[in-house]
Amino acid sequence: MEIKLTAASTLEAGTTWSLPEVRNITQSRVVQHVFFWVVYVVFFGLLYGSYIDDYYNAFMVELVELPFKIGLVYFNMYYLMPRYLLQKRYLEFFFYLLLLMALITALMQFVLLPFLIHPMFCPTTCTEDNLTFYRFVKNGVNISYVVAITAVIALLKNWYSHQQAARDLTQDKLEAELKVLKGQIHPHFLFNTLNSLYSLTLKKSDNAPEVVLKLSSLMDYMLYAANAATVPLEKELEYIRNYISLERIRYGERVDVCFTETGSITGRQVAPMMLLPFVENAFKHGVSTETGNAWIRIDVKVQENKLVLLVENCKCGERASHSTRDMASGIGLKNLRRRLELLYEGCYTLETEDEPDSYAARLELDLGEE
Template sequence: MEVKLTAAGPHATSTTWSLPEVRNITQNRLLLHLFFWTVYVVFFGLLYGSYIDDYYNAFMVELVELPFKMALVYFNMYYLMPHYLLQKRYLEFFVYLLLLMGAIGALMQFVLLPFLIHPLFCPTTCTEDNLTFYRFVKNIVNINYVVAITAVIALLKNWYSHQQAARNLTQDKLEAELKVLKAQIHPHFLFNTLNSLYALTLKKADTAPEVVLKLSSLMDYMLYEANAAQVPLQKELEYIKNYIALERMRYGNRVEVRYTEVGNVAGRHIAPMLLLPFVENAFKHGVSTETTNAWVRIEVKVTGTQLTLLVENCKCGDRASNSTRDMASGIGLKNLQRRLELLYEGRYELEMEDEPESYAARLVLDLGEY
């Protein structure tokens, strides 16, 4: 016999539980129930024993009444509550519960007390007054203690289970959305890089083999390392540098590219493929036309746990006037903002400046502790 459960979380995998593991959980559950009833008997035995100054009889009475109380408690927890209370059928629940408590109370009052408890445990202290209606009501109130305690425990457990299920469902939804967003980035990047390689091969450029080597390195990172939730910031920046090197080979002296990096990136981690769209957009829409005055500036600054990325590009040529188009739709700005909201909610600032002659994007990110 095997029970398959799927665990939720960032690194969740399908887990198979064998019969011994299920048995251990069941045993632990039985131990918890045994512990509860032991505590209950001890507490009320001591309480009533101190009241009548007879601990032996108090404990014996609690033990004799215990099976009836347990039957009422478990019937309430596993039948009445799931079928009526949790289904919001409140009136039916309380009517059935009161009828059941009355039946158990009557059984204890008019059967157990006169024929078992009275003759065996308290022949001198128990009197005929114990068979009055007042005593019957008092017994119902006594039963109500354990029913109320166990009902509260069951409701808290049910609430906690629903909260956990809701959190797991939300987490699964976020992870699925992140996978979709990352899946959009990968083919988009590959398509643009292959276009660059195609342009070089048309010109029979000597740098084409080097482009293939760089592209191979980028593909290795994109297909294998970028599948992790977090990657070292140093590797992410090396990935961007390789991409910049590819674009330098493609444009040659027609585009002035300046990349600066300040601060210590060692030990810092970041979500993969998060910074590339800024750089890619600068080349694709800012300097993709034939021009001799194009420029791209990329600045990376790390201060403590804070990363600042500034990407600026000129608007050179007619096509560059639409430099914000890709960042405003598709896998551009909307994709980036959604990933930032999912991964760094409340820990990032994103600013865009669209000037007549230039375009700039500035991202401030709190990397926190990995």
């Protein structure tokens, strides 16, 4: 019983590990090239065999001529095309290619045909007509088929490789730019929070330990969760709530913050730290430390596959008013728009409204299917 079980397990394991090997074999360049030439010989052997009604002679002729065609094809693909055609030296390329084809055709017609092919495979069909210029041109045209087919394949492969390299380069640039843009958010936020903590410690406030705890949670989010391409929407909103709590501790009674959420956020994904800059700028540019009665309204709605974020703030005092206008036309909004273009191209709308006493930003994101 035990021996049979082991044998069955071994057979099952063997089947499993052999599948990747089969896949690797089919992806091998050597196998692909051999497969191409087999298909070529079979196709043209059947084609010419049906024409002369002699499949054996047709296949034997194709096999005898095959080494010459293979040499011509690979010399063209790996020497002439990279050296001349891809360097846009077209006249030189076609001159050398036609010259080489003429030499191969002459070798096949005046050496291979009368001294090997006809004596061995079709001695009764060898006539002087097979050595005429017309026959020479016809043989050259026949050779040009395989040269043209392989050249097109090589050009398509070269084009695809360049397209793939261009896409990879573009993706690398986008990722690098996103890291820079995201990096501009982290130090800014950390600097503001540390300033708040410093102010509380100077006052020996009882809120300092709570600030440290919330700051620790926010730092954990920034350093780890925010490195992902997307995060759950509830985590992003929890991050915003913690940020608002810190700012409430900082400003106390001087600011009235209203934060509302509507709609189902479960299962939704969003780019990390995409919503926070709107809230951060509302505090930074809409609340002055010298004046009271400031207000901020933050409304988050999820409607079907749309996320709508509306952030409004008052302009309290001349300094806050000026800084809000700076944000509307400066680096802050440019940073946000650039991140949105990179991450949500064609899937977002961002509108701002700059009034004498208030500033509002409305973001609508397409979250995709749940």
